Each structure stands twice: as C-alpha cells, then as structure tokens.
Amino acid sequence: GHLQSMAVFTGQMAFPLLIFNTIATAELGSLDLGVIGACSLGKVLVLGITWLLTYCAFRPERSHGQRILTSSVFAFFAIASDDFAIGFPVIDALYGKVLDMGIYIAGNALVGSFVFVPVTMAALAVGGVLKKSEADGSKKASTCEIMRTLLFDLFSNPVLLMTGAGLLYKLLLGNTIIREGGQSKLPHPFCDLIELFTAPFTMCALFLTGTSLRSAKLSTWPCGLVLLKVVVCAYLSYSFGTVFVTGHDEVRGLLRDFTFFYGAIPTGSPPIVFAGLYDPDSSELVATAVLLGLILAGPIMFVTSVLLNSDAESSAHDVLNDVQLSADAASLVCGALLVVSLIIVRRFWNCVCPVKTLLACYALVLIAYNSLSLLFEIPELQKDNCPTVDELGQRSILVLCFGWSQHTASILLLVLQLALVKDSAFSGHRPAFNILPPLLCALLALVPAFLAAPNTLYEICRYEESGPLTIANMVWSCLKLAVCIGLSIRGILASGDRGAPDTSVPSSEEEETSEEEPTTPECQRPIPRGVLRVLTTMNILKVLTQVVNASQVYFKNRKTSGSFAAMLVLESVISHGQAVVLLASLLFDSQFTSLHLDFCCPCLRRLTSWSTGARDSLASVNPFSLTAANLPSSEAQEA
16 A cells, blocks of 8 residues: 555656646757667667567467557567666766756656657557457457547546646746756746655666565576667667767767667656556566566666767777676686586487587687687787788688688578577488588688678777778678577577467476486477577677678768777677687576586485475374374384
C-alpha cells in the first residue's frame, strides 16, 4: 500500500510537474535542432528494431494482441532515457560551466512526450483491443473501439497534459518567467510549490525501480534490451550527430559528444509502469533490464565523462592503451583457464561434435590474438613493433599474424552463428571432417589480413588523425555486419516457424537420462545454444562498433578524443575481451559445469544419495516408541 501511494505520487504528480516546469522554463529558441534530430533518429531506428525483433522472436506462440503489447513495452524501454533522475544531474555536472546542455535534455523530453509516448500508447491500445477480441473469440477488432481506447488513454495521460500545459504557458505567459542565479524559473510562489513537490522525485524514482525487482534472473532478453538502449542507441545517435550537427568546430564537437552521452543514459521507471498496466508477465523482465542498464551505463558514462574532460589527445591514447592491455591480460588468464577446462573434459568435449570443435579452435585463436596484441601494447615494445603509416601498407610479418588471428576469430564467430541458426548442418559423426571448418576459416582470414589493417592497431600504435584505415576496412566491417544481420533474420524466422518451446517439467525417465548424460555419445548431445547466443550477441555488438568507428575515422577524419575516444574504448573492450565472455558463457552452461563437477567431485552424487537415505531412515524411527518391531536387528534379538 505504501509503495502504491509512492508510485502514484512519483508517476502521476511529481513527474508531470517536473516536465511542466522543464518545458515552461526551457530556452528552446537557442536549440540546435540537429542535436534533437540526431537523438530522435537514433531512437526511431532502435524503436523499430526492438519492436520487430520482439514481435518475431519473443514467445511467438502467443496471440497477436499480446505480442503487440510486449513489443510496444520493450520498444519503449529501448528509447526511454531517465532524463530527470540521471540525465539532468550528470549533464549539468559535465557541461554546466561550458554550455547549457539542459535545454537539449528538455528538447528531447519534449519530443519523447509528444512523439514517442503517443506512438507507444497507440500501439498499446491496438494490442489491448486485439487481445480482448481474441480472448472473446471474435475475428476482427472494432476500429471505433480502438480509437475510443486510444483517445481516452491520450487525454487522460498526465505526462501529455503537463507537456501541453508547459508549451501553452511558455507561449502565453512566457514574459512572467524570472531569472535567478543564472536559471529561468517560474514566478513565486508557483516555483516554490513545484520545487516542493518535485524535490523527492529522483530518490523516489530510483527507490521504486529497486523495489519493483523481486527476483533478478539473468537471461538473453534483458541483456539484449540493455545493449540496444545503452550501446546501440548511443552509437546510432552519434552517427546521426556527425551528419546533422553544425556550427563552430568547438561547439560542434561538444554537441556531437552530447549525442553519444545522451544515448547512453539508462532507462528509468516508466517502462515498468507500462509493463505492469499492459503486460504484467514481462514486468520482472523489464525490471531486471532496468537494473542491468544502470549497472552497464555507469562505467560507460564514467569513462565518457573522463575522456570529455581530458583536453589532450595523448591522454585519450593512454587510456586506450591501458584498457587494451588490461583486457588482453584478463583474456590470456581466461584463455589459460579455458585450455585447462577443455583438457579436463576432453573425454566428452572432443572433436566428435563440430560445434564444440569450433569453440575449442576459437579459444586457441583468441589466445594467439591476445598474445600478439601484447607485443604492440607493452610500452617497451611499441617502438620496435608498431609500423609507421608508410610501412603499414607493406604488411610486416607481425602485423599480418596479428590481423590474421583477429580475422580468423571473426570468421569463426560467423560460423558459430550459422551453427546456432542451422544446427542440422553441424551434426557430423566423423572427427576427421570436423576440423575442416576451422581450417577453412583460417584460410579465408588470409584475404582481409593482406587487404585490410587490423581494427585496433590504429589505437594501439597511436597514429595521426588520418589513420591507416582504408576502404578495405570499411568493406570488411560492413560485410561482417550484413552477414550477422542476415543470419539473425534467418534465425528469427526459423524460431517463429518452430513454434512454442517445450517448457514442461521433465519426467522421471528424462531426469534419469539427464543424470546419465556423461555416458551419452558426444554426437547425440545438444549443442550449447546458450553459449552460441552470447557469442552471437557479442559479435553483432562488436561488428556494429567497428563499422561506426571505422566510418568516423575514414569519412570524418575523427580525432581520438571526447565521446569518440569512449566509443573506441568500448570497441577495444569487446574485441580484446572475447576470451572473458567465452569463459563466462561456458561457466553458465549447465552441461559444461556438470562435466567439471563430475570430474572434481566423483563421489558427490553417491555421498548425497547416502546422506539422503540415512536421513530418511533416521526420520522413520520414532525414538519415543521403540519396540522390537522397529529396533535394529541386534537389539531385537536381545529383546
């Protein structure tokens, strides 16, 4: 009851008043519309991707109305930045002394209230009416009922009402706004009254976000939604910002950096409210995604703020070098653990299964890639191993090996994604032929190794702003992204054709079979689909960052500073930390961990069964009613 009252106060009173005050006092006349357009276009693209992806892939066995509701909630999550609880405080702390960026937060909030919220509510109204008609058994929903529901939701929404009221106040009573302390405020006592009601908003919003999460469960969809909001939206907004943002060089750089920073702001509590009203089954998932978004956005925003405040380009290169060196060191440790793990489970994780052969080869290639990367990153070896821009076209042996290992890992990831989409093509029974796909990947990697420069070599060796990137890098990165998107679409369509997954509880016979799984032939075991999903998501994210960063360097001649340096840091973490992701995904795989438990604790099940049997036998004896019938055999004879 107390939380419901707090939710009503926060969502129905404080938040609308905060929007009214922000729009009524914002100096929207000095806005650069290119910044608002870049952020809005990034949101539109992410909105469409998330909606289509959710509708086609998230539990496609449900009714069309329910799928529309879930898709609308997830799509709104991917674009709903927490402007007031996180955006305003962080932006004011970064840009307060240089430029008034609060007006751009207000402008984006205005676009969100007048464009994205009505579109989301329209989709929710359509989905709700379709769900109701499908539940009643009718074939077609009434258009009048849809319009009536939509109009009622729009005109009863306090956010839309306060947004319109703020615009009307600014147009009709704009001359009553006063200036105090360099800020525009409403006249007293209205200003004091609004500040009184909106003061606890930040604390209440964050508190309600935490209380809405009853049981956190790490799964694919919350992680995917967070990546779409925090990473993909930020990269797309920055890409549009390089096209639409104009002005002087210094101001243009600040505004362009703002587009990336604004896109990385995590989602707030409004999607949780929409999920609770229209799709209660997804409330836990959305709440988990909100929490993960706060966790992921924190380091990204911190690194971005550090690089925004660093004026020298050399300091950004130092940060990049330290990040890559740390990522390579961590990956080598994880690679060594992977090798030890594969040796332990070599009896059941061998070359009989083609997918597991690919994973083992991928781990070995990553070890070689991270080892070669260290030769360029260690300060004592950089001068000897890093070629000059003129020498890069000649492709030294070390650069060729570094690029070959990098491209081999990329092609192996594409083949693993193909195995996830079409696992029937990877069901071989001959170990001699299972080594052919990794060998073909290694041979194909020679082509980009000779034609394109390695992606992270530009940051490692600190080239000038022109950089060694050629058109071959752009073509290779775009080709990988196209293959990833094509395979993803093929997998989504295939998952929709397969229908609902089997979520029933396994029978006793199935449980006995699963307990005896180590004796099952390797070729008959299911492939680790969870591991492949994680690697596929990581690969799509990595390729997207490579395409955006390569285009910025090649077409815009971008310097390593500001938000672009943060984008390079993110690409470096993903590229050089692949072994960490591989080890973590394998540790979360039940089959892989069960094999290690069977090796390390061979008597664990026997001990567990013995202790359970002993406990049951002791529980069956009543110590207060011992007779000759229930005494042990020796005591019974004496009796």
